[in-house]
Amino acid sequence: MLLNNFTYHSPVTLSELCKLCATINDYKIKAGGTFLLNHLKAWKKRGAKTPANIISLYKIPELKGIKKDKNEITIKAMTTLTEIAESSIVDKNLSALKVACSSIATSPIRNMATIGGNIASRFVWAELLAVMIAYDAKLKFIGRDKKTEIVGAEDFVDYKIGADKILTEIIIKIDPDAKVVYKRSTKFASVDKPFLALCANIRTDKKKIKKARIVVNNCISFPQRDNKLEGFLEGKELNSALFPKIAENMDYRLYDLKSDDYKKTLFRHIIKEAFRELKG
Ligand SMILES: Cc1cc2nc3c(=O)[nH]c(=O)nc-3n(C[C@H](O)[C@H](O)[C@H](O)COP(=O)(O)OP(=O)(O)OC[C@H]3O[C@@H](n4cnc5c(N)ncnc54)[C@H](O)[C@@H]3O)c2cc1C
Structure with missing residues (x-):
């Protein structure tokens, strides 16, 4: 056509x-x-x-690339998912982002699709916003008046992005004591969009969980943090005895929204798998 x-x-x-x-x-x-x-x-x-x-952003060099400066990583909005997945900076510091970018769609799509487009498109099932919320990333925008604005990834859900606001970069602080995992599942092999996803960021100190950010993407509404589970996890020791209690302390309103039994079971399975991986 x-x-x-x-x-x-x-x-x-x-x-x-x-x-x-x-x-x-x-x-x-x-x-x-x-x-x-x-x-x-x-x-x-x-x-x-x-x-x-x-208006294409393709020829603007200021919108491309990944750089690390001390404990901060900046990813420009026009960086493609393939470039992120193949970046040594991302590999060393943001493993969950690497996993997410490597598993989205197919390689021809990943070669074209950008991190900025994935976030700014505001599709509830687009995967990178959940990862950005888990990393507590900041999103930088520029307006047609050249004024810049920085918005937390979590606040972006309610941020009214007008046609005049362009996402220019994403800033992520590196936390060497944090472990972050990303898990996603698709329903049918033929459709490569996600069915559900979860990104968990756990900071431990002497095996005890000091801080947790658990971001749930049920792909029906925007990703949200499970504050109930986060509150429960803080101060707990990250060991196998914790796993059965996780299921008892999830905020099921987030996971079960318009979910059938298959999706509910899959979520409980994926969260256990994420914590097994976090425990190492
Ligand atoms: C077949 C297929 C399968 C896919 N599967 C998945 C999947 O499994 N998981 C997943 O997360 N995604 C998936 N995607 C989405 C893909 O990963 C891209 O993220 C998405 O297509 C948008 O990226 P883009 O750079 O191509 O944006 P574009 O298509 O160029 O733009 C998308 C929208 O965002 C706006 N926009 C783009 N960049 C900016 C910016 N910097 N500032 C402000 N507004 C901006 C545009 O105006 C437009 O409205 C799939 C896409 C396709 C076509």
Whole structure:
């Protein structure tokens, strides 16, 4: 199917991008394009209006790359999932992010899809927001007025991102005492979007859990932290005796929302598996 006509813009600096966004109104931002191009087709099929302008972020070097500075890692929004999965910085410091980026979709999609597009698209089942919440990451945005704003990944769920806000980078503080695991499951081999996912970040001190961030993605609503389980875990020793008690202290409202028995069982299984892995 041929897409409706649009004007394609390809700014080469952030400043040029902001200027462009301030001068034209009817536009959509394109990162990897893996969602956007499908949407343009779907809107045309439905007879809905399609944007007159597409602004690509592809040629803006300021939006690409991963760097580590002391105890902080910055991932630019246009970094692809493959680049993240293959980065030695990510491999050494953010193993759960590596796992998530390696398991999303297929390699042709991962070669195009960007971390910025995955988060900013705001699909409830897109996987990287849960991982960012578990890492307590900060998301940096720029507006068409060139003003920047930093939002915690957890607050992004309620953050009203307008067409003028562009995600530029993600900042993650490295915690050498934290262990983070990511688990996801799909329902059918033929459909590669997740059915449920879980990201658990545990900080231990002398085997006792000092801090826990358990993020649940039931893929029906945005990822949320299981505050009940986090509260229960703090101060407990991370050993096998803890595993049966985890199931008794989960906030089932998050896991069981519109879930059938299969999904409920899978969640209980996956959380146990995550803690087994955390225990090592
Ligand atoms: C067949 C298929 C299977 C997939 N399976 C999975 C899966 O299992 N798990 C998963 O998590 N994801 C999955 N995805 C999604 C994929 O991983 C990408 O994250 C997603 O397609 C968006 O990334 P993109 O860079 O291509 O964004 P685009 O398609 O370019 O953009 C998506 C949306 O985000 C906006 N946007 C993009 N970048 C920015 C930015 N920096 N600032 C502000 N707005 C922005 C765009 O305007 C657009 O509305 C799948 C996609 C496909 C096509």
